[in-house]
Amino acid sequence: MIEFSNVSKRFGQGEAVDGVSLQIASGELFVLVGPSGSGKSTLLRMINRLVEPDEGSVRIDGKDVRDTPATDLRRGIGYAIQSVGLFPHWSVARNIGTVPRLLGWSNDRIEARVQELMAMLELDAGIATRLPAELSGGQQQRVGVARAMAATPAIVLMDEPFGALDPVTREKLQHAFRRIHADTGTTVVFVTHDMDEALQLGDRIAFIDGGHVRQCGTPLELLLSPADEVVRGFVGGASAGLRLLSVRKVRDAMTPGSVADGTPSINADADLRQALSMMVDSRLRTLRVDGADGQVISLDGLLAPPR
Amino acid sequence: MRWTERTWPLALLALGIAGLLASLVLNAVVVAPNRLLTGHGYVSIAIPTLRWLPLAWLVVLATSRLPAAAGLAAAMSVLSALLLATGLAAAGLLAAAGEHARVQLGAGFWCMVTAAVLLVADRLRELKARPYLRLACWTGLALLVVAMAATGVFDRLSVVQEFALQRTRFITAVGQHLLLAFAAAAAAVALGAPLAMAVAQRQGGRGATLAVLNLVQTIPSMALFALLVAPLAWLGVGGTGNAPALVALTAYALLPVVRYTLAGLATAPPAALDAARGMGLQPWQVLTRVQLPLGLPVFAAGLRIVLVQSIGLAAVAALVGAGGLGRFVFLGLGQGANDLVMLGTLAIIVLALAADGACRALERWMEPRA
Structure with a gap:
């Protein structure tokens, strides 16, 4: 568990933070979202001591981060950033193996781990010997994520890792990353200014503004009961209803019922936005749910208040 | 069109x-x-x-x-x-x-x-x-x-006839000249590179260092050689000869060394440095594994500038009694023997061009690795 206790940072490079307290559970994908300059990156960088708070403390599993030498602490925490920061003079494989090499792993073990990570992030094994400049933006970002996860850290920090990518590539990477997170059970702290990305990825979201936490909760909580007008302004707007659909699963809104033979069906783990899209597409008010006998998803189900 | x-x-x-x-x-x-x-x-x-x-x-x-x-x-x-x-x-x-x-x-x-x-x-x-x-x-x-x-x-040709007359002295002078220039460049790198690394992260220190070195650069070389005579004589290392020449040449070479070292260190993308620190590289590892390899072509260019500059300036060192090709130039000026001046000057130009060419080749050889 990562615990911020009343931390403040007033001066120095980057954005100020004012009296923030937060708790991030182990295995959680926790998103810090907010406008630029809100202090979200500063909070993230306090976890691996790239920024030291003026007041308050950051604890990991009860232990103050200041009690661990900075470099030892950082080798145990993955770190991926928007501008990727791959070392331009090192091959992809060597970049990914940075932290394992620092930790003194054997060459065989590093090589095996690099191959495993490249497969996990759907990187072609042939690019292992390439230099970063020879890769596409999406590939570079995948390498950046692989590098952050190389030494199987318990915590991974990600500062807008998908920010510079085109929408299609970003969505692919978000899905891949969700899957990887689910598979590995790593604690991830993820910074973004994109509310859709936050809602899409986060188990829980902290909305940061002006160095304060305005609201902290699940995506549904932020959407259904924003704490104030600022949060409402950020989560709401023209697509508020669609966002609400996109954070809920078919499984959570299906009802008993029956449909005619030949009605199209949708996966129980798809989100309700996809269900609505399919209804509009097929001009039907009710769809069959895959793998759930006697259950259907209907337009009324979409409109019913979340359970 | x-x-x-x-x-x-x-x-x-x-x-x-x-x-x-x-x-x-x-x-x-x-x-x-x-x-x-x-x-x-x-x-x-x-x-x-x-x-x-x-x-x-x-x-x-x-x-x-x-x-x-x-x-x-x-x-x-x-x-x-x-x-x-x-x-x-x-x-x-x-x-x-x-x-x-x-x-x-x-x-x-x-x-x-x-x-x-x-x-x-x-x-x-x-x-x-x-x-x-x-x-x-x-x-x-x-x-x-x-x-x-x-x-x-x-x-x-008169220059060649002059060379024939001075052959032994000429060869000694070339050796002295190169030794002086290379020693000054080496000393400047030994002093300047660590200095640059120390002030690279500090805005104030960097400004002050460059200001001082810029000031040194503006002192006319003859004046600097002359200025050094008294204090070095007082220190007992000799006010004339190779010591003041070496000190002055090193002082001049410091600015390009520091400049190019700073520029070379700045070659590494800020994001790569942030990532390096964030992944737990020690400061010296950031330097040796990221900044130095990435800055190599720039360092090589700096070395070239410093060598060429030192070879040229070493000519003036003859004024304070140091050896080198400058001796021929000043001797020739004194005697009104233009051939002697020409002999010294041509040799200095050839040495500078050779150093420049060799360093450029070295740079080109380094580039694909970075």
Whole structure:
């Protein structure tokens, strides 16, 4: 568990933070979202001591981060950033193996781990010997994520890792990353200014503004009961209803019922936005749910208040 | 818009006209009664062996409408023929003159050589020649000059006669000169590189360091050598000789060393440095694994600047009694023996060009790795 206790940072490079307290559970994908300059990156960088708070403390599993030498602490925490920061003079494989090499792993073990990570992030094994400049933006970002996860850290920090990518590539990477997170059970702290990305990825979201936490909760909580007008302004707007659909699963809104033979069906783990899209597409008010006998998803189900 | 695609080769035209004018109005050689007296100059058209030169420059100008390769061939031919013919002309003129007479190279010769060398460079650039072709052209020309020198083509030229007189002292002086320049460069790197690394992260320290070093750079070299005489004499290391020369040369070399080290360290992308720190590299690991390898081409360029600068400045060191080629220059100035001045100057230029070329080759060799 990562615990911020009343931390403040007033001066120095980057954005100020004012009296923030937060708790991030182990295995959680926790998103810090907010406008630029809100202090979200500063909070993230306090976890691996790239920024030291003026007041308050950051604890990991009860232990103050200041009690661990900075470099030892950082080798145990993955770190991926928007501008990727791959070392331009090192091959992809060597970049990914940075932290394992620092930790003194054997060459065989590093090589095996690099191959495993490249497969996990759907990187072609042939690019292992390439230099970063020879890769596409999406590939570079995948390498950046692989590098952050190389030494199987318990915590991974990600500062807008998908920010510079085109929408299609970003969505692919978000899905891949969700899957990887689910598979590995790593604690991830993820910074973004994109509310859709936050809602899409986060188990829980902290909305940061002006160095304060305005609201902290699940995506549904932020959407259904924003704490104030600022949060409402950020989560709401023209697509508020669609966002609400996109954070809920078919499984959570299906009802008993029956449909005619030949009605199209949708996966129980798809989100309700996809269900609505399919209804509009097929001009039907009710769809069959895959793998759930006697259950259907209907337009009324979409409109019913979340359970 | 076809005419924009084939614009006039301005550099070629300018250099060709300069060469043509030099061949017509400037003295190609000067015949003096002995090594100290002023002589009588001859324009190239006044000497049978050199009479073809204006025509040759017209041929060069004519290649402006031909492919760059034609211009290159013309420029290289003119250059080699000019050197050969001047050597032969000197022999002819000397035979007709008195026993102690000297044939000195005149302004016309130097202008034509310079124009021809620049032309070769310009045509190579125009050709977008690959590095190996450039190297081949320059090496070919250098070998040709060496071959002519070895077969005695230049033996009748006053500079070469002066060299023959000073041979042993000359060779010692070249050694001293190089030693002085390299020692100063090495000392400047040893002092300046750590200094730059120390102040790289501190805005204030960096500004102050560069301000001081800039100030040193503005002191005229002769004044700095003179300024050092008294304090070094007081320290007991000797106010004249190699010590003040080394101190002054090192002081001058510090600015480029610090500048280029800072620039080299800044080559690493900020994101890579942030990632490096964030992943737990120790500060010295960030330096040795990221910043130094990425800055290597810049460091090499800095080293080149420092070496060339030190080789040039080391000439002035002769003023405070240090050895080196500067001695010939100042001795020649004192005696009014222009050949001696020329001998020292030419040697310094050749050394500087050689150092420059060697370092450039080193840079090119390093680049693909970064």
